[in-house]
Amino acid sequence: MTITHDLIREHRKENGSKIVLLVGDGLGGLPLAPGGKTELETAKTPNLDALTKRATLGLSIPVLPGIAPGSGPGHLGLFGYDPLEYKIGRGVLEALGIDFALGPNDVAIRGNYCTLDAAGNISDRRAGRIASEIGAKLCAKLDQIKIPGVEVFVRPVKEYRLVIVFRGEGLGGNVADTDPQATGVPPLAAEARSDCSKKTAEIANEFLRQAREILKDDAPANFLTLRGIDKLPAIPTFQEVYGLRAGAIAVYPMYRGLARLVSMNVLDAGQTLDDQMTRLKAEWDNFDFFFIHFKYTDSTGEDGNFDAKVKRTEELDSCIPKILELKPEVLIVTGDHSTPAKMKSHSWHPVPTLLAADTCRFDGSTEFGESACLRGGLGQFEAKYLMMLAMAHAGRLDKYGA
Amino acid sequence: MTITHDLIREHRKENGSKIVLLVGDGLGGLPLAPGGKTELETAKTPNLDALTKRATLGLSIPVLPGIAPGSGPGHLGLFGYDPLEYKIGRGVLEALGIDFALGPNDVAIRGNYCTLDAAGNISDRRAGRIASEIGAKLCAKLDQIKIPGVEVFVRPVKEYRLVIVFRGEGLGGNVADTDPQATGVPPLAAEARSDCSKKTAEIANEFLRQAREILKDDAPANFLTLRGIDKLPAIPTFQEVYGLRAGAIAVYPMYRGLARLVSMNVLDAGQTLDDQMTRLKAEWDNFDFFFIHFKYTDSTGEDGNFDAKVKRTEELDSCIPKILELKPEVLIVTGDHSTPAKMKSHSWHPVPTLLAADTCRFDGSTEFGESACLRGGLGQFEAKYLMMLAMAHAGRLDKYGA
Numbered sequence: 014m015t016i017t018h019d020l021i022r023e024h025r026k027e028n029g030s031k032i033v034l035l036v037g038d039g040l041g042g043l044p045l046a047p048g049g050k051t052e053l054e055t056a057k058t059p060n061l062d063a064l065t066k067r068a069t070l071g072l073s074i075p076v077l078p079g080i081a082p083g084s085g086p087g088h089l090g091l092f093g094y095d096p097l098e099y100k101i102g103r104g105v106l107e108a109l110g111i112d113f114a115l116g117p118n119d120v121a122i123r124g125n126y127c128t129l130d131a132a133g134n135i136s137d138r139r140a141g142r143i144a145s146e147i148g149a150k151l152c153a154k155l156d157q158i159k160i161p162g163v164e165v166f167v168r169p170v171k172e173y174r175l176v177i178v179f180r181g182e183g184l185g186g187n188v189a190d191t192d193p194q195a196t197g198v199p200p201l202a203a204e205a206r207s208d209c210s211k212k213t214a215e216i217a218n219e220f221l222r223q224a225r226e227i228l229k230d231d232a233p234a235n236f237l238t239l240r241g242i243d244k245l246p247a248i249p250t251f252q253e254v255y256g257l258r259a260g261a262i263a264v265y266p267m268y269r270g271l272a273r274l275v276s277m278n279v280l281d282a283g284q285t286l287d288d289q290m291t292r293l294k295a296e297w298d299n300f301d302f303f304f305i306h307f308k309y310t311d312s313t314g315e316d317g318n319f320d321a322k323v324k325r326t327e328e329l330d331s332c333i334p335k336i337l338e339l340k341p342e343v344l345i346v347t348g349d350h351s352t353p354a355k356m357k358s359h360s361w362h363p364v365p366t367l368l369a370a371d372t373c374r375f376d377g378s379t380e381f382g383e384s385a386c387l388r389g390g391l392g393q394f395e396a397k398y399l400m401m402l403a404m405a406h407a408g409r410l411d412k413y414g415a
Numbered sequence: 416m417t418i419t420h421d422l423i424r425e426h427r428k429e430n431g432s433k434i435v436l437l438v439g440d441g442l443g444g445l446p447l448a449p450g451g452k453t454e455l456e457t458a459k460t461p462n463l464d465a466l467t468k469r470a471t472l473g474l475s476i477p478v479l480p481g482i483a484p485g486s487g488p489g490h491l492g493l494f495g496y497d498p499l500e501y502k503i504g505r506g507v508l509e510a511l512g513i514d515f516a517l518g519p520n521d522v523a524i525r526g527n528y529c530t531l532d533a534a535g536n537i538s539d540r541r542a543g544r545i546a547s548e549i550g551a552k553l554c555a556k557l558d559q560i561k562i563p564g565v566e567v568f569v570r571p572v573k574e575y576r577l578v579i580v581f582r583g584e585g586l587g588g589n590v591a592d593t594d595p596q597a598t599g600v601p602p603l604a605a606e607a608r609s610d611c612s613k614k615t616a617e618i619a620n621e622f623l624r625q626a627r628e629i630l631k632d633d634a635p636a637n638f639l640t641l642r643g644i645d646k647l648p649a650i651p652t653f654q655e656v657y658g659l660r661a662g663a664i665a666v667y668p669m670y671r672g673l674a675r676l677v678s679m680n681v682l683d684a685g686q687t688l689d690d691q692m693t694r695l696k697a698e699w700d701n702f703d704f705f706f707i708h709f710k711y712t713d714s715t716g717e718d719g720n721f722d723a724k725v726k727r728t729e730e731l732d733s734c735i736p737k738i739l740e741l742k743p744e745v746l747i748v749t750g751d752h753s754t755p756a757k758m759k760s761h762s763w764h765p766v767p768t769l770l771a772a773d774t775c776r777f778d779g780s781t782e783f784g785e786s787a788c789l790r791g792g793l794g795q796f797e798a799k800y801l802m803m804l805a806m807a808h809a810g811r812l813d814k815y816g817a
Contacts, residue, residue, distance in 0.1 A: 043776050047469040051776070076815055078796055079803030080422060086816035096816065097418060106817045241817075355774075359814050361807045362776050383776060393794040 015095050017401055018254045020413065025256045030342035030407040032257070032302045033293075036091060037329045038084070038268075039311030039352025041364040041383060045319060052310075052319060052354060053365055054382035056326035060333035061346060061367065061381040069373045070381065071391020072363035073399060075350045081361040087349030088271045092251065092304075093400030101274070102186065102243025108176045109270020111168055115245055120184045120213050123241040124167075124175040125192065126151065126234035127200070135196050140173045140234040148172055151234055158223045160216055173234065177220065185210030186244035188217060193238075200238050217242070250276035251302075255404060260296050262289045263306035272304055286328060290335040297339050305336075311359075314352030322354050343370045343406045345399065346381070363393055370406035417497050419803055420656045422815065427658045432744035432809040434659070434704045435695075438493060439731045440486070440670075441713030441754025443766040443785060447721060454712075454721060454756060455767055456784035458728035462735035463748060463769065463783035470746075471775045472783065473793020474765035475801060477752045483763040489751030490673045494653065494706075495802030503676070504588065504645020510578050511672020513570055517647055522586045522615050525643040526569075526577040527594065528553065528636035529602070537598050541575045542636040550574055553636055560625045562618055575636065579622065587612030588646035590619060595640075602640050619644070652678035653704075657806065662698050664691045665708035674706055688730060692737040699741050707738075713761075716754030724756050745808045746771045747801065748783070765795055772808035 042052035075082045076096050085106050086096030104121035115121055126140035126148060148169045155167040155177075163181035170176055187210040191201045203217035217239060228235045251259045261272030262282045269279045280296055282289050289305055296303075307329050313322035329346075336344060347366040350359050365386040376390035387393075391402070404410045444454035477484045478498050487508050488498030503511075506523035517523055528542035528550060551571040557579075558569040565583035572578055589612040593603045605619035619641060630637045653661045663674030664684045671681045682698055684691050691707055698705075709731050715724035731748075738746060746769075753764040767788040778792035789795075793804070806812045 043774065047775075047777055049777075072794075077419065077422070077803065078793075078800040079805075079807035079812060080426075081807065081812065081814040083814050083816040097422075101816060103817045353774075360774070361804075361812075384779065387778060387792055387794075388790070 015098055015397075017093060017397065018249060021254055021401065021404060021410065024411045024413060025404060025409055026411055027256060028408050030301070030409060031297070031339070032343040032403050032407050033305065033336055033341040033345070034091065034303065034403070035305045035307070035336065035344065035346045036088070037307050037310040037326065037346065037348050039314045039350060039359065040326075040348025041351025041353070041360070041362050042314065042322065043351075043353035043355045043362065045355055051383050052314070052322040053326055054384065056323045056330065058327065058330035058381055060330050062379065064333060064344075064369050065367060065378040065381050065385065067373060067375070068367045068369035068378070069376055069391050070378045070386045070389025071366045071368075072383070072386045072389070072393045073347055073366045073396045074363050074393060075361070075396050079361050081359045082350050083359065084267055084349060085271060088268065090396030091347065091349055091399060092275055093254070093397055094248065094275065095397050099246050099248050101246060103241025104176070104243050105245055106267070106270070107170060107174070107241065108178060109274065110267035111170055111176055112266040112269060113166070113168060113176060113178065114273070115178070116180065117245060118180055118182060118184065120179045120186050120242060120244055122177040122217070122239045124177050124237045124239055126173040126175070126237050128233040129236045133199050135193065135198060135200060137233060138192065138196060138238070142172050143234050145169065145171050147234065148175060151228065151231060154227050155224055158220060158227070160219050163216055165220065175237070177239065179213065179216050183209075184213045184216070184244075186213065186242060188214045188242040190241070191217070191221070191239045200236065203239060213242070245274065248275060252276065255302070255400065256409075257302040258300045259302040259304065260300035261304045261306070262292050263304070264289065265306065265308050268306040268308070277304060286332050290332055293336065294339060310348065311352045314354050315357055317354050317357040319354035342408065343368065343403050345403060347399070364396070366391060366399070368402060368406060372406050417500055419495065419799065420651060423656055423803065423806060423812070426813045426815060427806060427811055428813055429658060430810050432703070432811060433699070433741070434745040434805050434809050435707065435738055435743040435747070436493065436705065436805070437707045437709070437738065437746070437748045438490070439709050439712040439728065439748070439750050441716045441752060441761065442728075442750025443753025443755070443762070443764050444716065444724065445755035445757045445764065447757055453785050454716070454724040455728055456786065458725045458732065460729065460732035460783055462732050464781065466735060466746070466769060466771050467780040467783050467787065469775060469777070470769050470771035470780070471778055471793050472780045472788040472791025473768050473770075474785070474788045474791070474795045475749055475768045475798045476765050476795060477763070477798050481763045483761045484752050485761065486669055486751060487673060490670065492798030493749065493751055493801060494677055495656070495799055496650065496677065497799050501648050501650050503648060505643025506578070506645050507647055508669070508672075509572060509576070509643065510580060511676065512669035513572055513578055514668040514671060515568070515570060515578060515580065516675070517580070518582065519647060520582055520584060520586065522581045522588050522644060522646055524579040524619070524641045526579050526639045526641055528575040528577070528639050530635040531638045535601050537595065537600060537602060539635060540594065540598060540640070544574050545636050547571065547573050549636065550577060553630065553633060556629050557626055560622060560629070562621050565618055567622065577639070579641065581615065581618050581622075585611075586615045586618070586646070588615065588644060590616045590644040592643070593619070593623065593641045602638065605641060615644070647676065650677060654678065657704070657802065658811075659704040660702045661704040661706065662702035663706045663708070664694050665706070666691065667708065667710050670708040670710070679706060688734050692734055695738065696741060712750065713754045716756045717759055719756050719759040721756040744772060744810070745805050747805060749801070766798070768793060768801070770804060770808065774808050
């Protein structure tokens with residue numbers, strides 16, 4: 014049990030204050046050359062810069078020094094859950110990413126369509142990267158599979174990727190992948206890695222038996238492999254830990270799923286940041302905490318497009334006045350990790366973070382960027398402590414000890 | 416088991432990159448008076464200063480704030496082993512320090528020659544600090560001792576100090592010192608502190624019985640006491656944790672021994688930093704990771720000779736171009752602890768650290784010194800995380816979680 018959660022449960026209080034956590038996904042960056050500026054430092058961010066004068070800045074370490082997190086651990090950290098304690102399996106994340114409402118009796122699996130040759134060996138682990146429409150049609154066929162004692166759900170993700178969910182009592186989530194990670198060999202049978210997952214392995218093998226029959230004429234997608242078989246982690250709810258009614262406003266399914274993982278209320282976010290702001294205003298009285306997710310600072314970074322990431326950062330900046338109009342007691346702007354365009358990938362670099370509240374000790378910052386954050390009053394801190402700071406600045410934590 | 420090691424084992428990948436860890440022993444220092452400069456800041460270090468522009472600086476905390484480490488924990492931290500988890504006994508360190516190749520069945524003991532009076536009480540705990548030649552001759556005599564079931568090795572260290580090793584099956588390392596830490600009292604018998612060390616205690620007492628007979632006419636060194644009785648710690652190898660083929664280039668035996676403790680390959684280092692650079696170049700293709708140790712920044716600090724430490728720091732700086740010629744993906748320059756000339760001893764002060772790589776987020780530094788490192792992008796960090804940063808910057812770590 015995370016010690017920070019116990020501290021919060023024992024010391025939290027209700028005071029009607031509001032906290033907004035605005036996450037620019039992959040917000041942190043790198044300069045393209047020594048002496049240069051990062052994406053955030055290059056972007057014109059007049060609203061964030063103005064906000065620094067009544068905020069404290071710092072750099073958030075998502076997991077540990079040197080560890081580049083995926084979206085799951087990155088967000089768990091921001092939500093105040095130790096990402097080394099709560100682990101999210103690949104199948105679970107994939108299901109969250111298509112807005113599938115996973116429950117506690119569900120085993121989620123990431124599936125890959127593959128091609129089997131005449132001898133039954135895998136000749137293509139991605140089934141020639143079939144079009145998404147074809148993948149969707151095959152999923153509709155597989156979704157008809159019946160297995161006694163469990164419900165079976167098969168949903169398309171994209172191209173050759175799909176999600177399978179088995180729902181039933183007593184299903185463990187500890188089953189090895191059936192993907193042999195090689196071609197020229199047959200797919201593996203599902204094998205339980207613990208006694209309580211034997212039933213799951215049997216169901217998976219029955220599913221594969223039926224699927225092989227159903228798909229036999231659908232080459233190149235004439236079979237599939239199963240990966241990342243797992244259940245939802247046992248995780249305390251956001252409301253139980255913080256006593257906050259939390260609303261999540263995220264355009265992308267993955268982030269709605271991550272919010273749902275800790276039982277936040279997922280709100281209709283529309284398609285744009287403007288839509289998200291409209292929803293925020295409409296829901297303002299209904300929640301104490303808002304998680305707002307902005308994807309495009311990450312996707313442009315992943316594309317290696319420095320200039321596009323700069324533009325998207327400016328877009329993020331433009332929503333700040335609309336949030337401030339609502340007068341949240343605490344506004345945090347940060348990222349779940351860095352995604353430097355220079356690296357075209359998530360990275361381990363600490364993430365620029367701004368916390369604005371009436372109780373801030375100011376650090377002399379005048380602009381929001383990695384260099385200013387390095388000199389900021391929050392210092393470098395593990396992301397899992399951010400929510401404690403939010404609760405404190407919101408006046409929602411009593412003192413510890415007499 | 417250190418969590419960082421598990422993270423690295425699960426996420427590391429091979430990419431042919433090279434990491435160089437250059438350790439200036441005791442590199443950190445203090446100004447002689449308030450407002451002054453440290454040894455490193457006084458030294459002319461044009462190569463390190465130039466390197467800061469494409470590096471990130473920081474301050475490494477060897478163990479915990481306020482803890483001044485010995486060479487063992489100092490280096491274990493740099494190698495990424497938690498020095499509070501892996502403890503090295505004094506006897507083991509002494510054996511490593513004379514290049515004795517300790518094995519897993521060995522119990523290593525630090526011995527001190529002492530003087531017994533006619534009543535059998537200790538009158539001098541250091542046997543009048545006998546000359547090293549005399550100590551060596553006495554060791555040669557003691558090395559003849561035979562004890563059934565074990566091999567006995569006795570080796571001189573310096574003056575009154577020696578190393579005794581018992582080699583055999585089933586020898587525990589948990590035996591109390593026989594040095595009573597006082598004069599006017601007899602030496603203690605060896606006493607086991609756990610059941611599995613009873614055999615070791617019996618052997619030690621038989622060794623002492625024979626030694627008393629052999630040394631009886633050798634006053635002032637007519638007996639010896641045993642201290643720091645211990646075995647090698649069970650420690651995962653550097654290659655098993657990091658997947659790196661590691662070469663150690665250290666002039667002093669102690670540091671070769673510390674490298675050997677984690678199963679690095681100990682390479683012939685010659686006698687000078689130039690010799691070490693020659694060896695580095697010759698071995699460049701044979702290893703992924705190089706640990707290069709430079710002793711004299713520590714020994715001059717221990718001597719309290721500020722100016723000599725400055726000169727030795729300049730010598731260290733002069734080898735940087737030779738390392739850069741080889742184009743390592745990651746070059747780290749740091750120390751295992753601080754040794755301020757002002758204190759004439761190891762200290763707990765955080766250690767200036769420079770990490771140069773293409774993936775650095777630059778921090779505006781223009782020179783390598785304690786003040787610049789305090790403002791550096793690595794912040795203040797526990798030394799045990801340095802190798803995770805090295806692995807990340809070398810592109811050798813996959814992301815954590817999906």
